Amino acid sequence: MVGTMLPRSVLLGRVGVAVVVTLTTVCMSAEILPEVMYNVAVPHDVAPAHIVYKIKLKDGQIVDKLMDSEYSDYFAVLDTGDVMTVSKVVPLLGRIVTLRVSTNYADGNIQVYAIRVAIKDHQTMLRFLKPEYDAEVYENLPAGTELQGVDDLEAMGEEDIKYELLGGHSVFALHHVGGVPTVVTRKALDREAQDLYKLVLRAYDKEGMDMAEAKINVHILDMNDHAPVFTQNVFYFFVPLNVTRFDKLGRVTAHDGDGDKVVYRLAYPSNTFTIVPQTGEIMLIEAPDTMVYELELEAFDKRKPTLYSDNLAKAHIEFRYPSDSLFTGESNDIDYDVYPEHAMSKRSAKKRVKRGQLRHTKELVFSEADGAVEGKVVFQLEKEIQWETFKIRDDNPWVEVDTNGAVRIKKKWDYEELGPEKTIDFWVTITNNDRNGKYCYHLLC
Template sequence: MARTVLGGGVLLCALSVVLQTRALTLLPHDVRPGHAVRHFVGNHSRYTLLDPEYAPYFTLLDDGLLMTTADLTPLLNQPVNLAILEQTPYSSAAHAIHLLVMDRRQMLQFTSGLLIGGIPENAPPGTTVDLPPIRATALVDVGPLAYKIIKGNENSVFSLRQKGKTDTNTEVMSVVTDGDVEIVANKPLDTETKSWYELVIQATDLHGVNKASLPVRVDVANENDHEPRFEQDVYYFIVNGTTDENGPNGTAHWPRFSNIGQVQATDADNDRVYYSLQTPSNLVVIVPQTGELILAGEPDTREAELSVIAHDTGIPQLKSRPAKVFLGFIVRDQRDLPVLHREKRRVTRAVRPTKRIEFTEADGEVEGRAVFTLEKETDRETFKIRDENPWVTVEPSGVVKVKKKWDYEELGPEKTIDFWVTITNAGNGGKFYYFK
């Protein structure tokens, strides 16, 4: 045991002396024969390896290439000093190479696997990416390390600099330092163009033998810098009414709760858009989630003008410029309508309050699974989903089932499943339920 400790102590002492020269070349123990260690280049020079002790492991070609010829495991953790003789027709010179064979797992490495950081959208050039410290380490002192981005830096969006310095030269390909490095942005970033970057940073000793790589993901945090925009500045809708023959002086009849039309806005930040009337009206209401305009009252003029606003869900919340909606109310005589030979019945329509029910992704794992049942106001009510939905189906009994396995990543920024349900009550027309 004493010999082992003493041997270890002597080895560490010898390494310390060698490493102080900054001329140590590290070799992984598992390099294959034929690995190039050093290439000497001279004018009409001839090179000879003078150390017979290491002849089984290394060879020196006539052109000055020093390479391995065998498994280096027997030399693990041993300092190797090779003497090289260079001869020319007129002179000769001696060269010394200091090598250390190390276990690859103990060589230069980053302490973490994947680093994930972020930077705000539209941040000015020179802004530092919010990341933990970036530094490669080794069990022995190999001197300053060179860091560079070797993958994922399209259009030179990022550069490296030594932590603590403020100057950044975007033309420098690598940073040489004993300390930490940081990633800085060379230009403002736009999350609508690219929302994240996957980089690879490589650290190398100055001999180019000892290398380590670190994957880094940089997320570009969205800034709500785009307000919603309507597809049209002005909308025109016609609402058809009929004269009521049983009413006084041909009173006009308007189908209350009928769908007049729909306005549509988009948001460049991909935020969810909601709609509202700039001035509340007793004549028309707007469905916030869809932009559908529904007739709620009786018009007292032949024309009406509304202003609608679109709001996004970003932070801070932004709203669009108002869009104008012009409504024209046209009265048709009952005699102009086709005759329908059927029993007259009273039809009413209503919109029930929006229901919001929260579930987890696991609740939608099994296709065909019943997740909840719609509430009936009477036993005669039947249900039908109004528009085709990729995630759920609705049975006439009101049972809502999983149609396709729910995928959290595909549900959009709001992570909701929105759908309308038509409720029919025999003899009493239809109602609508909106689920979220």
């Protein structure tokens, strides 16, 4: 029986008995390209129709034939490039046979593939105990840290085995002392940047004929290396004066880079407010005795070791009058009751402030598109007298205020970065010859 190229339809019907004669016309200008060599190992007890090797054909390239040799009767090649057995190869046990497959290109060039096939006892074939391994290593550990959970990476079947690590070369390195492979880190890893790496460990025999592969999934374990960070430096809450004890006035938020649960607390105790540790909600526990409060807040995570926020945040709480009419009027020397008595104790209800010390809070509604041009004036603060000057009290990333009261866009407004309230809050100090006052603007986007 001669070496054949068997169409797939013939193989499905009668493997090993059909003979196909192919007539090939080669152009006189055809070029014989350099031979391409491949190595492969095959168990001695494989059944006929076992795929030995698959040649990856290029566009316009077709299989011509399996060239005759001493061992070609045991094999055939399909037009798809699959080289396969057509009979049992037990008689070839222990031998390395070379098969040559001729292919043609559309331009008439000829390409020959030489496939060296080692017929080996299946018990000596290279193999890993598992096709896939799960390893783990903690983040932030120094370079050279060995992966854990993969003590059985050694391939079986041969004594002299070479190993190669595929993937993750800039992150992991392969060591094999005494023939046993281990995988170590090349640098400290960051779980928050990447928590899983997929590697492949390849094993070769000393002749370079047999090869086995195992997948390694490296899981990066978390260490508590990120302290909570408040989502804002200052949280503004504008509260009506008719709130009652244990009402929730608002909520502060912090993010933990490790994904840990965040706990909140007041940096300094307060007789008027408390904060719910699990949620960050600020609650009123006693009637207020002034219009404006500023609380300092701290956040920490529920991990060991516990990490605390590097910077304290502030909660600015401003109580509003039930009606804006209390803020109107021309006189600067008339006293007004600051709080209605039903919301305050009798003692605090008698507290009074000078008219003109605080102007009412304004709320202005804009779209994100209104804040698209940096330096644009979005609105003008009103003067009560001509020599008033304006100054923004705290630095604000989104707006700035000119001394003439023009409010300009400092940074292009981004709806997604404005936080859960979607507001831009800022205080303006107004200065003139008669008095100083504060004006709060609450921009809704």
